[in-house]
Amino acid sequence: MSPQKRLNTLGLFVNLVLSAFIFGSVCAYLFVNMRTFQLLAIGSVVLPAVALTPEQLITAPRRSDAVPNPSGEAALFSTGQYSFESHESSTVWDLIDLKSGKISQLTNDSNVAEIVWLGSSDSGLLYINSTNADIPGGVELWVSNTTDFEKSRYKAASLPASFSGLKTAITESGDINFLVYGQSYGNGTAYNKELAMKPFSTARIYDSIYVRHWDTWLTTTFNAVFSGTLEEKKSGQWATSRYISKGSLKNLVSSVKNLESPYPPYGDSSDYDISPDGKWVAFKSKAPELPRANNTASYIYLVPHDGSQNPGAINGPDSPGTPDGVKGDSSGPAFSPDSERLAYLQMTDVAYEADRRTLYVYTIGSKQTISVLAKDWDRSPSAAKWTADGKNLIINTEDRARNRLFILPADADDEFKPRNFTDGGSVASYYNLPNGEILVSGSAIWTSRTIYTATPEKGVTNVIFSANEVDPGLKGISPADVDEFYYEGNWTDIHSWIIYPANFDKSKTYPLLFYIHGGPQGSSADSWSTRWNYKVWADQGYVVVAPNPTGSTGFGDKLTDMITNNWGSYPYDDLVKGWEFVRDNFDFIDTDNGVAAGASYGGFMINWIQGNPLGRKFKALVSHDGTFVADAKISTEELWFIEHDFNGTFWANRDNYRRWDPSAPEHILQMDTPQLIIHSDLDFRLPISEGLSLFNVLQMRGVPSRLLNFPDENHWVTNQENSLVWHQQVLGWINKYSGIGASNPNAVSLDDTIVPVVDYNP
Template identity: 30%
Template sequence: MTTSAVLGASAQQQIMTPDLLWALGRVHMEDVNKDGTKVLYGVTRYSLEENKGERDLYIYDTESGTPNLVIDLPGSESSAVFFDDTHIGYAKDGQYWITEVGGTPQPLTQLPEGSGNFKPVQLKDGSWMLLFSVREKVSETPGEMYPSLPKAEFKVIDDLMYRHWDHWNDEFVNHPAFGKLDISGAHQLTTGGFTHIMQGEPFESPIPPFSGSESFAVSPDGKYVAYNTKLTTGKEFAQSTNSIIFLYDTENGDVIEVPGRSGYDSSPKFSPDGRYLAFTSMEHDGYESDESRLAIYDVRKKFTVIVGAAEDQVVEYINDFQWTSKDELIVNVPFHATQRLAKIELGRLREGEALSYELEYLTDGDYNYQGFHYAKGNLFAERQDMNHATEIYSVTEDAVTPITHVNDGIYEHVDMSNVEKRMVPTSDGKEMLTWVIYPPDFDPNKKYPTLLYCQGGPQSPVSQFYSFRWNFQLMAAQGYIVVAPNRRGVQGFGSEWNEEISKDWGGQAMRDYLAAIDDVAKEPYVDTENLGAVGASYGGYSVYMLAGIHEGRFSAFISHCGLFNLESWYGVTEELFFANWDIGGPYWTNPAPESYAEFSPHKYVQNWDTPILVIHGGNDFRVPENQGMEAFQAAQLQGIDSKFLYFPNEGHWVLSPQNGMVWHSEFFGWLAKHLKE
């Protein structure tokens, strides 16, 4: 369905709808050319009829001010780079390709099935190296175990991590690899032409389920390839976040361990002169939401320095970074429920001494700045807010200017919501930043049903994100005021605020939620007889918890992939380091962690008395489906108006377009039934 068809022939002003949401192009920046005059980016568009998306590549020329379509082929292209101003490379169908702008694509590789995570890098001598991952078989298949029973379907499991996030683990692991890339096309990179790092080892790199090509880097002279991995498998892998960065010497095959810390060490990047390797580092093993600090490794002297912001600057998490010179970086950091870009100038590194820096913010305002690229003094960044999906902007000292306008044709016909920043007093005497999103036609003389949005994570901030599922603009357009508090535990407000959620899931965070809805409910335009609470993951847990303690505040609940019974959840979830850190460990220890007795929603289910919609995916292995089934069954057996929306082929997130439309239909149908009728 075309954008004009979704908008209608008249293209008159209207509100955001699920159809319009799916009609939006999803923009992602890929690369910037050497002199910073051209931006390469992709746009993914979804077809509801075909139930899939396709991605095309564009180049924006800053001199002409126009975008040009470069790749318009069936399927999706990714990992794209400028080889030069007239040739680009991209990954597709497990291989890496080159095309002249306006020309015919040619494959540069003929790699084994399962290759991926492509990262082409130009070395200082002008040549190109391709970093990528290959799949290696490290154990028997079921068919090899019982070759005389070819139709048998089974799994034999003798260790943990047999499934992860949304898939069952198999006999293969990912390993890093590299090889020279001939962009002339005269010679393809084939199986015999690349080096397989970690061959024969059972460990994975990139680390699943979310790591990708950012796990790899190569020094400017091509001497070292950096990668990270966890030297654990099975039960140990499930209980540890300790990852290590290694340098592989491309000349002699030696491997050097980069000194780091006990948690995640990730995202290695060499300085332009190759002297230093920067990476993000966490201190504590098992704490996936620990402070993510910048670490600098001196390649020549072989020591690492942990770098931190000055005490008066609230930065506890480095989302991303890029070197701009041998002693300067640009970083992406959370700041008071937004994401900003800032510049860091490094001082002299001394072994054994911590190094602090002053952040010079390059952006401000109520926006989320995300991926960014810097070249020759030109900075380009992705930006979104609660009323706008991602577009790409040019960032200078004087202005932040959009260079893509992919979704202007839709947004110019959509009435926007007013987003208010409200400071709410908490029960322990602190202030909590809470976003309040109003319907587009808001009239303070009327009353509106109001939703409390409960965030997941539990450490993820309620920033200026634009979700294609939990979309505040869409919720407000249906006539709801949305209250979205940055309760205890989220990042961007200092370490103390961030850490107060661990082992206290159902404590202060719940009091923060109630403080937020009670504060906003004082306003005369809030219909206190029609309040709802909605959320996913930890937010879904929060909904289950509030259902047992809300004391009549709410008239409807919706929980998506929420945790209901912490004991049964501990027995089926996969990343046990998360449960061990945030809950306190297994339920069978003596004494058992207090979380099981005090903060498990099923302990309060006898108090449930409010209609609840339960949503769950069959391939959610972080919060498996039994959690939703237990909650729904408890509601049903107590005679509570309840519904179970089940997606057998979705995981923690609903990703299919048609499933997404069903999700929104059931979501808003449930709210309308209980808060509007």
């Protein structure tokens, strides 16, 4: 069996079991203790799997990406874990041997926030210490090594505020040029929350649109990239250079008004890069000359690391090499190994957040047209990295409900079609190794973390680690729990995942859990989630079906784009046909007692289903942060989103907004299915009034309903204690109406609630 297939069948059993004697019956099992576990079944005997509970999901270790050292012999990653006993999180840093897979702890110091390898050394480390002995609210840079982390470490720099996103490069002189990012005042000074003067008034005053974003009201501070240098002293230790000794790092963003990088809410260190020679910095920023609420336009800026020049956009409207008509969001700047070229991704449309990304390459100092690679390829890369020889780029791309790696020559023409060399699961990060292999960190529906190597020629070459082999709470999960199928949708074939419960028996029947993804331009992907985890739902006793209807990404532009101004037509029809296909083709799925759930656009679709015939096919519904009143969409912050998806402005195209209105009287009069509504106060994209409006309607109509609200959460529920309540309420709700609660004594129940229920009804 090839390593790629072994990756897809990874994670069944660990130990050698020779025999077991139970009441005189002998059952023999033989297992091979391999790195990619595979069951060698004897007859039809299968050991019982352990169901994944919400508590196990939330407290399971959460590992960062594995970052290799320069020789490619070891990699570094962090592991965070939450405890419901102490109600606290802990983090350790580990080293993994990339040949043996052996893991050893580097440090459990909770102050170590980030670590990077120091130059070409296989043992040298540079890390951010999250506290500062001299400056409240500041952080420090420390140097250490892997051979004796605790004893060898020393402080190299004191930074005046809370910084993160550490990146480094070794200069020709041997200095270490580094980048971090943090909040900035307009004058370029770093913002330190602990030292900031608290105003006497809480008033906010705005003279322009975009007053809040995601979960934050905008203020006069903004994100900025800062540069600094560590010099090697005669003592052999590294210490701060002239930039920091003057009193602050060099702010590379603030010299041009309205620039911001990384760009919130998703922005991180992937929004900027430092050239391998340490001379240049590239970063992404929204277009400073355009209103941020009405467009997605952003550019890639280039600036010397020492800040000796102001940053300039390489693909702005006045840049000489900007491709004609390409005006959308830019992302993922990546310097070539020789520091002479810069790859980046950009969308064409200026007001479409889900437009296809295309890969471009800019030659530093050139005034020629920027070159475009594989322009006609019908996929949208999310990241690009150069190979060590600079001849190719490795790109991470969503493709058929997975995130796969593809190889793309740096001189590819418009018609070139890249080929993938990873298959199952979803790639989270990847790094070049000296031997030509790629070190990949990823996940899948059945495991929270995989670490493996791959090459464009051979595909996956070695599976080094998978979380479901070592984490006790995940050991009952395997690739056998997951399958997929296609069915005929409204206008094309539609893909769907199917996830089985623990100890699945095809001869039995299980209620359907129909899951609808968000977006609307999004997908149900082969990846792990700590929020909407398919296996947690399935292991309550359901078969989960997760379709990718019209609007889904990773299946080509047409499927994605056809949802525009069609929120309640093609996607709804696809879901109806998907439900019918399941009813007619899977005898082990009980659609009569099925339930449905969705978040964001999936929440809208649940609300739409509630007021349409498909809603009568389910015993219960769950909508998380979904829109309800069509006219309320104008209260969102990213106005480009609604103007694109409904083909115009709120005043000129009102009929488009109201065409798919779940709150229309004809839909309200059909509502009859018990529904749980979840909506949080800090969701500024879909304000809390949407959830309250739906709850009011259902209550007044006499439909069994419950509102779950979190005042401190945004579009997602991320706090572990809140997440536990979320799972208890969601699973308890569907279990009550599907019959699972009566048939499965281990299922979550609404009686398990750990917070009081408010009920003022007489």
